[in-house]
Structures are given as structure tokens and as C-alpha cells.
Amino acid sequence: MAGRTDTKREILDVAEQLWLHRGYNGFSYQHIAKQLGIKSAAVHYHYPAKQDLGVALVERMRRRFARWVVRTAELDGFWPKLDAYIAIHQVYLDDDSKVCPTGILDxxxxxxxxxxxxxxxxxxxxxHGWLTTLFRDGREKGDVCFRGEPDGVAAVVGATVQGALQIARAVGRGSFHLTIDHLKLQLRRREPTVDA
Amino acid sequence: MAGRTDTKREILDVAEQLWLHRGYNGFSYQHIAKQLGIKSAAVHYHYPAKQDLGVALVERMRRRFARWVVRTAELDGFWPKLDAYIAIHQVYLDDDSKVCPTGILDxxxxxxxxxxxxxxxxxxxxxHGWLTTLFRDGREKGDVCFRGEPDGVAAVVGATVQGALQIARAVGRGSFHLTIDHLKLQLRRREPTVDA
DNA sequence: GTCTATATCCGGATAGAC
DNA sequence: GTCTATCCGGATATAGAC
Structure with missing residues (x-):
């Protein structure tokens, strides 16, 4: 009804919203069914067990990220790419205060x-691999300044963004922006002048 | 039996373990009762509804943190204090890969x-307030170097530690240490020499 | 303060009709 | 592919005995 041609995909879409909003243990087949105007048995037809649905959710995220990596390759330089990475998360934040997949999975x-x-x-x-490459290339080109190894800074940035997204739920969105602004500030190329 | 003098406290202790390990929606009164060798009805006697228990868990964490702040005031200087903050989280990590309270709450x-x-x-x-004070004082004394405002760097550090603890669940403890090492590396006082 | 017993509800899941 | 009907188990919670 209403032009549903791919229920399986719609289930995944609704489940994803619920998942990133309430967590995997925070939604049920009933929630999905109600939103789609079908019965929970119909959901079981497409995803027999909830863990099938869970795996499908994560696997789709992986495919989506892989496609994003391809698209993002066309961006030029370190900062536009880092901004693109942050933008992914910004979307979660603005979309009803969701968190990122790894945040809820962990x-x-x-x-x-x-x-x-x-x-x-x-x-x-x-x-993490993508971020590591980003920092390795960024350092080579002199776009970014950091101490230590690329995979180390990549770990810091990955953890910071994930953490900031979650913390913003408790204290508000301003917290996310404050965190991201200062994260980027610490990574800026060092000017020849001495700072405070 | 077996010298139980304060069941209410023992319930809180067991609940806390379960909470930080499996999440609030990941444990039940049955789990608590079984571990203590009592019935779930007895748990309800002490905490009538699960949300009473939930609030008690968070409130105790707040009191514990407040006491920790007092104790930590005796530590001298920026780095020992930052290390003490990190150590709190390190304990969670080593204790069966738990996460920090705010991580699960968020x-x-x-x-x-x-x-x-x-x-x-x-x-x-x-x-966040404690971290902000730490960075404000640390900058004044010249123990730490960062751009921007103390509350901004405090937000970065808070988010990084919380995120790193979670990510370590998925990819292993080494990830936490890599992250923390590089976080601290970025904060080190800047030497007069030029770095790569 | 803890027990047994019970009530209620919900989530996950399956069988079989349509 | 979706429905109705149903089952099972678990989670929350309460009443009343001990």
C-alpha cells in the first residue's frame, strides 16, 4: 500500500533510525511494524531473528562508509576531508540527537x-584506517601538524568525535561544536609565532 | 547469610558492575538477585522500581566523583592530575572492559x-568543570600547552577518553593506550625546537 | 528483610491461512 | 508478502506469608 515496493529496505531504514536513537536493546519489531503500518510477523519474514536485522544494519553502514570513502577521495586536501568526516557525525547530531553506529555498538x-x-x-x-591515511597524507603535504604517529592522532580524532556526539545528548549541541572547534584548533598548522 | 549486613549496598555494587558492562537496558533484577543468592522480590524491596535503582547508581557515581575531586586536590601539578583522571577510566577498561558511566548514560x-x-x-x-579548571590552572603554570579556551580543550579531552574507552571494546585495549598516549603528546609543553 | 506466588505486560519468534 | 493467532520466556512489579 502507498507504493511500497521494497519493504525490506524500508524496515532497515526505520530500524536504523530507532537503533541510532534508542540503541539496539531499545527498540523492538513492534516499533518497526507500527511505524510502517504492518505487523511484526511481516518484519520477521524479512529478518527472521533480530540479530539478522542487527547484522544487516551494521553491514549496510560498512557499505555506506565504503561508498563515502570513494566519493570523498575527490575532495582536495586534508581539511575538506576532515570536515567531511565530521559532517557525517554532525548529521547524526542534528537528526534528533542520534549517535554514530560505532558509538552505540561499543x-x-x-x-x-x-x-x-x-x-x-x-x-x-x-x-580508523581512513583517518590514519588522512593524517599521513596531511602531514606529508604540510596541511596539518601533530606529534607522534598518524594512527595515533587518527585514534584521538575518532574517539573525540564519537565521544563528543554522545556527550552532546546530555549537555546540548553546543558541546559538540565546542569540542570539534577545539579539536581542529589543536591540529592547525603551527605558525612561526610563539603562542601563549 | 555469609555476613551480609547491607544488602542495599551490595545490590548497588552488583548493579553497577552489570550496568557498566551490559548497559542499563542490558540487565534485570533477576541478574542482580542471582548473583547475590536472593530473589528478585528482595531487590524490589530495596529499590521498588528499576528507575529508582538507576538514579541511585548515577547519584552514587556523582558522590564518588566529588570525593575523588577532594582527594585529587592534593596531587601536585597538571600532569599527575590528568593522569589520575585517565586512571579512573583505565580501571574501567581493565575491569572486564567496562565503560564509564557517562558513556553508557549517553x-x-x-x-x-x-x-x-x-x-x-x-x-x-x-x-567537564573539573577538567576545565585543570586546564586553566595548567596553562597559568605553564605545565600544558594548547590553543583556544580551557573549557574547549577540556571538552576534547573528556570526549576523547570516553570515546577511547568504548572503541577499545571493539578493537582491543591497545587502542585505548594508543589514543591516550597521543592525546597527551598533543598537549605536551612546546619545546623551543621545531618539530616535523 | 526475604520469601512464595502471582499478575501483567512485552519482546521474540513460529505456524498456517489468505 | 502479509495477515491472525499463538507460544514462550523474561522483565517489572505487587501482595501477603514468614
């Missing part, structure tokens, strides 16, 4: 299936 | 009671 890590955990681990590694 | 924020949310907000502000 928090509920000990309650999800092995397969979801494996996917979560892969997604985390893929994101 | 992730499940949209599923908890108003009162838990209020407490969570207060705890977050208290921790």
Missing part, C-alpha cells in the same frame, strides 16, 4: 551477537 | 527516565 558490545561484534570491529577498523 | 539517553537524565547531565557537567 556501548552495547557485550549484549550483541558475535556476528554483530565482528561487523562492528570491521567498521571501526575501516574508519 | 548511549541509552533516550530510553532512561527524566531523573536519570538529570543526574547524568549533572555528572557530565561536574566532570
Amino acid at each position: 556501548a552495547e558490545f557485550h549484549t550483541i551477537s558475535d556476528e554483530m561484534r565482528r561487523s562492528a570491529r570491521e567498521l571501526t577498523r575501516e574508519m | 548511549a541509552e539517553f533516550h530510553t532512561i527516565s527524566d531523573e536519570m537524565r538529570r543526574s547524568a547531565r549533572e555528572l557530565t557537567r561536574e566532570m
